[in-house]
Amino acid sequence: MSGGRKGGSSRKVRDKWKAKEWYKVLAPRMFNEIEIGDTPSANPDNLIGRTVEVTVQDLTGDFSKMHIKLKFKVNEVDGHDAKTVFTGHDLTVDYVRRLTRRKKTKTDHVVDVTTKDGFEMRIKIMSIAEKRIQSSQEEAMRRIMGETVKAMGSEMTMADLVKAIISGDLARNVAKACRVVIPIKRVEIRKSEVRARGGEEPESIIEEPKRESEADDEETEEEAVEETVEEAEEQSAEESEDEEDEESE
Secondary structure: OHHHHHHHHHHHHHHHHHOOEEEEEEOOHHHOOOEEEEEEEOOHHHHOOOEEEEEHHHHHOOHHHOOEEEEEEEEEEEOOEEEEEEEEEEEOHHHHHHHOOOOOEEEEEEEEEEOOOOOEEEEEEEEEEOOOOOHHHHHHHHHHHHHHHHHHHHOOOHHHHHHHHHHOHHHHHHHHHHOOOOOOOEEEEEEEEEEEOOOOOOOOOOOOOOOHHHHHHHHHHHHHHHHHHHHHHHHHHHHHHHHHHHHHO
16 A cells, blocks of 8 residues: 555656746846756746846856856746846855955945946945954945945946946945055955846846857958068068168179
8 A cells, every 4th residue: 555655656746747847047138148047847937036046157157256146036937938137146155254364354334326227236345454443444444335336336327337246346446445544455245136126127248259250250350460460571571681682782
């Protein structure tokens, strides 16, 4: 009897998996709608709200960005494509741990920003100082961090702000502004979160790979330039030899 029950339950599991279909999970337009995974579901409506995490390295191949995790959420299903929206980013635990070793002062600050295109984002900043700092200096740094990030964020679109976070430009500008208080070893945008969406979907921030024909054209142009340079050098060398011969005569 018990064997029959086990056989029946295993068949139910197999039948449940047979009823499911696989869907491709696509990054949003901001990341060129790159395929970032696949997921099974018996009902496409059940995919709405599912979350996916990938590193910047997974999307761009940039090894130096492997510590930045991007977060996406499925918001639409079109056929077998599960489309997502960007919901924020985070740094890996190991990366943060390496930065915050002993005898260093870590200052955290949270800033709410509204971008030029109406997106509301919460940005968490982390600064690392080589030595212990006074509480008054820490408060001054938090104030400068908040003012700098709000000013930059209000002049940027959502796509520009995310690009500045990933590239490190936002962190570098914050570190530069904090130097009036104390030299900072490092500033990181530790986490971001999209709290309210604006109007249109943000534009792409990743350069599309060049088509083979374009790459071939560029190579042809480079070869032509190299040949022209070589010909000019040869001609110059011949002219120099002729001048030397005339002088000797």
